[in-house]
Amino acid sequence: MAMVSPLLPCAVMALVVSVLPSQSVAGDPDLLQDICVADLTSGVKVNGFACKATVTEDDFYFKGLGAAGNTNNTYGSVVTGANVEKVPGLNTLGVSMSRIDYAPGGLNAPHTHPRATEMVFVLEGALDVGFITTGNKLISKTITAGDVFVFPRGLVHFQKNNGHGPASVISAFNSQFPGTQSLAMTLFGATPAVPNNVLTKAFQVGTKEVEKIKSRLAPKKA
Structure with missing residues (x-):
């Protein structure tokens, strides 16, 4: 009678495990409700905010990105966020935006977003932008009105207005609350x-x- 290799059961088990869904993809991959408007007053936070029971259209509305912000500060730039704290309806949806305005010479100082990749669309002006890889390589470019530039998640990046007039961008993030860590601060x-x-x-x-x-x-x- 042919002998069965003692390694065969292990090989079969490995094959079975390889085709089964892993813990990371098992279960419900999508939201289990249409909306989950953030209850910003709740102390309960489990990878987001608790859902509030009563919602209105204003939970999904924000008009703060339409006007330029006040750039009269140390860096000559200001960020106006439209994240889940400003738009509670973004809770669990994984997206947010912001507007950044720059005075002539203004700098959005080197910083990171630990939870999101950022894409900027230039509304007006010209900016010198860049990010630094973990291999310490600077990836930089000058962008002007209508251009788009991407800053990968977690990498240090900056924007600098070296022009004589104001500049502004709209930023998009793949997180409802991307977070910001300024290196200097x-x-x-x-x-x-x-x-x-x-x-x-x-x-x-x-x-x-x-x-x-x-x-x-x-x-x-x-």
């Missing part, structure tokens, strides 16, 4: 503060330089 404006000896070693500068940067990024007192 994250490192020099954190609460509690990142220890000076960490920053001096990381940036190879002295304590006075670190303190100077921290003082400039400290929240303004009312």
